[in-house]
Amino acid sequence: MAERRKRVSSSKTAKSSSEKANNNAVTSNKLELLITVVNKNKAEYYTDLIQSFDVNLQATAFGHGTADAKMLVYLGLTDSEKAVIFSIIQQNNLSNALSVLEYKFRTIKDGKGIAFSVPLTSVIGTLIFRFLSNNRMTVKEDK
Helix, strand or coil: CHHHHHHHHHHHHHHHHHHHHHHHCCCCCCEEEEEEEEEHHHHHHHHHHHHCCCCCEEEEEEEECCCCHHHHHHHCCCCCEEEEEEEEEEHHHHHHHHHHHHHHHHHCCCCCEEEEEEECCCCCCHHHHHHHCCCCCCCCCCC
């Protein structure tokens, strides 16, 4: 009987530690860096649009294109002042975001642009990952 009680108590301990691991576990969803280049006057519109896809961190850099006039006409770009929007987005939201961006690039007046993504291979820290993936679950620390 004593032997059986030891087994039961050790299985409870194992279960408790696995429950703790699940409480601190992060989602398996991967993150991508979405890079969107648009005309400077449309930067705020596209920033707000991208944010609707659970994007929690964005940075915008303004620049001036260096292509010559012939190239700009060929590409259909008339404004050389550009905004580059860097957004951290969850991989499962990426295809929807790119589809909406492609649609907006075609339908909005002077709304042309390009968008592409680069996968993020690692993020240091659980809290940072949860912030970037817009996961609002709290982390409980063992003391």
